[in-house]
Amino acid sequence: MALQESTGLDVYQTYFEPTTYLNYYKMGQNPVGDDVLHFSLKHYNATFKPAGGLRGKLLIDIGSGPTIYQLLSACESFEEIIATDYMEKNCLELEKWLKKMPGAFDWSPVVKYVCELEGDRDKWAEKEERLRRTVRRVLKCDVGKERPLEPAVLPLADCLLSSLCLESACVTLEAFRDALRHLRPLLRPRGHLVLTGSFDCTFYMVGDLRFTVLPLTEKVLREALQESGFIIERLEKAQRGPETLLEKCSDYTGLFFLVAQKND
Numbered sequence: 001m002a003l004q005e006s007t008g009l010d011v012y013q014t015y016f017e018p019t020t021y022l023n024y025y026k027m028g029q030n031p032v033g034d035d036v037l038h039f040s041l042k043h044y045n046a047t048f049k050p051a052g053g054l055r056g057k058l059l060i061d062i063g064s065g066p067t068i069y070q071l072l073s074a075c076e077s078f079e080e081i082i083a084t085d086y087m088e089k090n091c092l093e094l095e096k097w098l099k100k101m102p103g104a105f106d107w108s109p110v111v112k113y114v115c116e117l118e119g120d121r122d123k124w125a126e127k128e129e130r131l132r133r134t135v136r137r138v139l140k141c142d143v144g145k146e147r148p149l150e151p152a153v154l155p156l157a158d159c160l161l162s163s164l165c166l167e168s169a170c171v172t173l174e175a176f177r178d179a180l181r182h183l184r185p186l187l188r189p190r191g192h193l194v195l196t197g198s199f200d201c202t203f204y205m206v207g208d209l210r211f212t213v214l215p216l217t218e219k220v221l222r223e224a225l226q227e228s229g230f231i232i233e234r235l236e237k238a239q240r241g242p243e244t245l246l247e248k249c250s251d252y253t254g255l256f257f258l259v260a261q262k263n264d
């Protein structure tokens, strides 16, 4: 037990406000959100590119939060995507966008940016529709459990993706390793894990509220993946963008994007 809830208080359920968190992803308005978007979208684009990129039937996104940016490239190369989160409120916020409900977050600047990376900015509306068709379910998930998606029974995934989730969900290294161990059985043999996160981060703010993060180093990250039965194929890193340095909403020093393969 070393998740955020180990204090007895379920920090995410109690305090995390999806619409406030989404302010990070108003492109051009939040330097930290832009830092994350520019870095990760570039690497998602390269990872899921049509020629030689990862592809398959099922991709499961772990700890999606209220966000869809992480799925915009993958929706071109996977037949089905399942989004998941620990919080019902985040799942509802995702459903709002998927079902085009009033008040849904406007992802179009981010979708246009990804379409530009893919070579045709004008295809953004088509891509939004494709993603809405491809995300088949939004499920409850808890990486602290041996079976994170229980009671759902799913086929083995060809790819697991998780962005900025594990180091937020786990407050100790032991819990981080356990979470990787819990996720592994969801993946088919030789399936891929696409993981993004931050280095040396101890907190991030959502509005006025502070969320604790497990500070990761490259060494610790590599060891945890190896011990959990993953072989890292690619590890991309970037230092925190200079334009973010005055921002006090988080103390991360850099970002990582990795692709690893389940080793059996």
Ligand SMILES: C[S@@+](CC[C@H](N)C(=O)[O-])C[C@H]1O[C@@H](n2cnc3c(N)ncnc32)[C@H](O)[C@@H]1O
Binding pocket: 003, 004, 012, 016, 062, 063, 064, 065, 066, 067, 070, 085, 086, 087, 090, 141, 142, 143, 144, 162, 163, 164, 165, 166, 168, 169
């Ligand atoms: C920093 S947000 C990341 C959201 C999104 N993936 C992104 O890239 O912006 C951390 C997410 O982890 C989720 N989370 C917290 N504890 C969790 C747990 N035990 N299992 C799964 N997800 C969890 C939170 O609900 C939240 O959506």
